[in-house]
């Protein structure tokens with residue numbers, strides 16, 4: 001059951017019961033107004049109480065008792081049932097713990113950013129239909145409120161706090177500006193919205209994830225010509241998560257380029273390029289890989305490196321000076 005279902009059910013039950021009670025009360029009122037209407041053949045009733053005298057013989061208050069009990073049953077049942085439904089909205093469905101897609105949402109004046117548990121950081125929220133999505137919302141600056149009206153989702157975005165909520169999207173589609181900020185947060189508040197995309201199914205979602213994890217690497221020499229020879233290996237190692245290490249032979253590059261699709265964890269990667277022979281210097285760099293990326297590395301030849309070293313020597317002298325001033329360091 002989605003949040004939309006829950007709130008729709010609550011709305012319909014309240015609407016139906018309210019209508020039913022309204023019909024009963026209004027009909028009974030009209031019935032009595034008609035029954036006790038003033039007619040011409042009215043005769044003086046000797047039993048009518050006089051002014052100031054309490055009426056007698058009015059039964060035992062059965063009608064009052066019955067209507068009171070009925071109302072109490074209806075009201076208590078409504079409270080218990082609604083409370084149960086809202087608890088479900090709070091906790092989420094059972095499958096939320098096991099296989100939900102987790103997204104960290106961060107509000108900053110005046111935009112939203114998304115980080116998936118696999119390290120992707122797309123600039124829109126993309127989810128598969130009919131799958132539970134767990135979101136954790138926070139803010140980097142002032143108070144915002146993250147909301148997707150069509151999914152009945154709303155969560156406070158408060159610096160230092162993480163508001164957790166969930167939803168299950170049912171209708172695939174691209175929804176422009178469906179994500180909004182619901183807390184007046186400043187001059188750009190009204191434009192603090194984002195697109196929301198619901199993909200057909202889990203399969204389509206996995207395809208989208210694969211597309212996002214596309215890394216194109218190009219190796220160039222200093223004349224910006226593709227490097228086709230002289231590279232032994234390129235390795236990629238995730239800086240934080242273990243088990244995400246990848247290596248590519250120089251032969252796997254085509255005309256200096258390679259397209260890598262096998263990575264399934266985004267984040268910061270250390271890149272090392274080991275040259276073959278002495279045509280190039282080794283390269284050590286790091287890249288941020290949180291979506292489709294195009295990286296170009298320039299391989300320097302050793303002669304140029306010597307020039308660099310000369311430059312570095314000058315810098316090195318400066319560093320030594322600093323060290324002396326800094327004392328032990």
Ligand SMILES: [Cu+2]
Nearest residue numbers: 144181185192
């Ligand atoms: Cu805002």
